[in-house]
Amino acid sequence: MTLEEIKALDDQYVMHSYGRFPVAVDRGENATLWDTEGRAYIDFTAGIGVASLGHADQGWQRAVAAQAAKLAHVSNLFYAAPYAQAAQKLCTRAGMSKVMFGNSGAEANEAMIKLARKWSFDKYGKGRGTVITLRNSFHGRTITTLAATGQDVFHNYFFPFTEGFRYADANDLDSVEAVAGHDVCAVMVELVQGEGGVLPLEEKFVQGVARLCAQRDWLFLVDEVQTGVGRTGALFAFQRYGITPDAVSFAKGIANGLPFGGVMAGEKCGEVFTPGTHGTTFGGNPVAAAAACYVLDTIDGEFLARVEEKGAYLREQIAAMALPCLGEIRGLGMMLGVEVKGERTNKELAARLVDHGLLILTAGPGLRLLPPLTITKEEMDRGLGIMKETLS
Numbered sequence: 001m002t003l004e005e006i007k008a009l010d011d012q013y014v015m016h017s018y019g020r021f022p023v024a025v026d027r028g029e030n031a032t033l034w035d036t037e038g039r040a041y042i043d044f045t046a047g048i049g050v051a052s053l054g055h056a057d058q059g060w061q062r063a064v065a066a067q068a069a070k071l072a073h074v075s076n077l078f079y080a081a082p083y084a085q086a087a088q089k090l091c092t093r094a095g096m097s098k099v100m101f102g103n104s105g106a107e108a109n110e111a112m113i114k115l116a117r118k119w120s121f122d123k124y125g126k127g128r129g130t131v132i133t134l135r136n137s138f139h140g141r142t143i144t145t146l147a148a149t150g151q152d153v154f155h156n157y158f159f160p161f162t163e164g165f166r167y168a169d170a171n172d173l174d175s176v177e178a179v180a181g182h183d184v185c186a187v188m189v190e191l192v193q194g195e196g197g198v199l200p201l202e203e204k205f206v207q208g209v210a211r212l213c214a215q216r217d218w219l220f221l222v223d224e225v226q227t228g229v230g231r232t233g234a235l236f237a238f239q240r241y242g243i244t245p246d247a248v249s250f251a252k253g254i255a256n257g258l259p260f261g262g263v264m265a266g267e268k269c270g271e272v273f274t275p276g277t278h279g280t281t282f283g284g285n286p287v288a289a290a291a292a293c294y295v296l297d298t299i300d301g302e303f304l305a306r307v308e309e310k311g312a313y314l315r316e317q318i319a320a321m322a323l324p325c326l327g328e329i330r331g332l333g334m335m336l337g338v339e340v341k342g343e344r345t346n347k348e349l350a351a352r353l354v355d356h357g358l359l360i361l362t363a364g365p366g367l368r369l370l371p372p373l374t375i376t377k378e379e380m381d382r383g384l385g386i387m388k389e390t391l392s
């Protein structure tokens with residue numbers, strides 16, 4: 001099918017909830033994609049941080065195909081090896097005790113919020129279900145995770161939203177204390193606010209929140225849906241912040257493109273969910289779990305060191321372009337945000353880059369880079385070349 005044919009069908013039958021670029025992606029190889037017209041693109045997006053090992057990785061293909069040929073689904077009323085193996089790999093590497101799998105980031109965060117509320121209910125009874133989140137955060141698109149998201153633009157149309165969320169300012173511990181109360185059970189943060197504009201939290205603030213949580217007996221919940229699975233140069237970003245959260249959610253990059261996610265918990269709240277208190281039909285499905293095992297086996301210490309190096313290289317090279325339309329570059333590992341200055345908006349710059357063969361994301365008012373963690377030097381240089389030429 002050609003772009004025009006696909007676009008016509010899509011326009012006619014698909015709900016218009018996305019503004020799409022005029023490109024129909026057909027296939028990929030690592031950080032290079034080809035559209036239906038045969039044009040090549042460098043991929044600085046990995047979906048939205050999903051294709052962590054790049055497109056069409058051969059080992060991943062084998063792991064997925066082998067599991068699909070054996071067993072694609074079994075209900076959670078039975079055991080299956082991939083679920084248990086993925087759980088062991090995650091808990092061991094993250095220093096957590098237990099995990100529950102789901103299918104997406106929002107669902108993982110819903111599970112994490114439910115976990116916090118039930119933990120508190122079991123210990124203190126009713127009336128302690130409030131979760132403090134940060135302004136400018138993003139936690140998902142379900143009614144509850146929209147309520148958890150600390151941005152007014154997301155609190156629209158879908159009333160009534162789930163109650164029990166209060167918002168504090170990032171990097172301001174006083175602001176967290178100011179919304180504290182007897183009804184609070186947890187604080188939930190992204191360590192690098194992704195959708196909000198790639199804003200890493202300050203280490204001092206994060207450690208302060210961890211201390212506050214310990215003092216007040218609140219759970220410290222970390223949303224690692226975007227920062228997790230090697231993105232920031234550690235398997236999980238919390239490992240760079242010198243803290244151990246009580247629970248951590250993850251999704252995006254965990255299965256290199258298959259829908260997978262979940263929540264891990266430490267000893268304090270690892271036993272909160274008992275039979276019948278939480279569940280999902282698809283969560284932990286064997287094919288996605290086999291993919292996750294492959295991803296986790298691939299992302300070892302050496303791999304993570306390369307993520308750090310490549311992130312630093314991208315930063316240096318973008319800074320060296322000294323383009324008038326770009327400002328400050330921030331982020332961790334290969335999760336980078338670039339400030340946009342001047343007349344044109346980030347969306348206009350992104351559209352122009354796509355038009356010239358580089359896929360890039362926006363976040364807040366800036367540009368965002370989430371390339372496959374496996375991107376090669378040649379692919380980075382080609383993408384950077386397009387950036388320099390197009391934005392000069």
Ligand SMILES: *Cc1c(COP(=O)(O)O)cnc(C)c1O
Nearest residue numbers: 104105106138139140194225226
């Ligand atoms: C993407 C994202 C989510 C939502 O994940 P979905 O898979 O789209 O539901 C939640 N939290 C953060 C930090 C994210 O980046």
